[in-house]
Amino acid sequence: MKERRGQRTTPLRVFVLDCEALSLAVRGDRMMITRLVLADRREAEVVTSPMTLVEAYDGRTTEQRWDWVLSRVSVATVGKDEARQARRLLADTGLHGHKHAIDAVLAVIARQQQGQVTVFTSDVDDLERLIPDRIVVAKV
Numbered sequence: 001m002k003e004r005r006g007q008r009t010t011p012l013r014v015f016v017l018d019c020e021a022l023s024l025a026v027r028g029d030r031m032m033i034t035r036l037v038l039a040d041r042r043e044a045e046v047v048t049s050p051m052t053l054v055e056a057y058d059g060r061t062t063e064q065r066w067d068w069v070l071s072r073v074s075v076a077t078v079g080k081d082e083a084r085q086a087r088r089l090l091a092d093t094g095l096h097g098h099k100h101a102i103d104a105v106l107a108v109i110a111r112q113q114q115g116q117v118t119v120f121t122s123d124v125d126d127l128e129r130l131i132p133d134r135i136v137v138a139k140v
Contacts, residue, residue, distance in 0.1 A: 013044035014113040017073070018106055020122035021140045022048055022056040025069050032120075032140075036072040047074045049109055051102045076109040085111075093129045100126055107131050 015035050017025065025032035038044040053075065076082075086104035090097050095104070103123060107130035110119050118136040121127050127137050 012115050013038070014115050014117045015039075015044060015046045016106060016110045016113065016117060016119040017046060017048045017052065018119065018121040018123065018127070018140075019052050019055040019102070021120035022052055022069070022073075023058065024140055025073075026056065026058070026061050026065055035120075036069065039072045045074060045113075045115075046072060047076055047109060047113065049102065049105050050075055050078055051105060055102060076112070078105055078109075082108050089130050095126065095129065100130075103127055104130055110135050 017032075021032060025036055035044065035046055039046040053070075082105060085108045086101070087097070089095075089104045089107055090100060097104070103121075103126050106119065106121075107127060110117055110131055116136075117134070118138055119127055119131060120138050120140045122140055124137050124139045131137055
């Protein structure tokens with residue numbers, strides 16, 4: 001992020017991570033680490049949902065590794081309004097909450113971001129249904 005007169009401006013790039021993208025970062029994938037480094041330099045923002053943190057948990061990964069990754073990731077606040085929006089997205093697209101709940105919440109988070117937003121996911125087809133065309137959905 002660039003600062004002007006003591007105020008932060010929105011980063012030009014925002015990376016939204018799903019479970020697989022976050023897991024890749026924790027496992028040290030070079031491309032995901034590069035994105036985290038950009039976040040550390042404030043050249044981009046990396047965002048995910050609290051449910052994605054739980055979904056990506058792998059007991060083989062050290063707490064130190066998780067802490068390093070999470071120090072570079074913003075975890076969006078998800079409350080009643082976001083849940084309502086996610087439910088509406090599911091209804092509008094004909095997807096079922098049991099299978100697509102976390103994707104729908106991630107889509108709501110992505111929609112809230114400003115700038116050049118890219119969602120990194122292993123589930124491109126479903127997320128493309130939930131996200132408007134202005135947001136890029138990229139396969140990991």
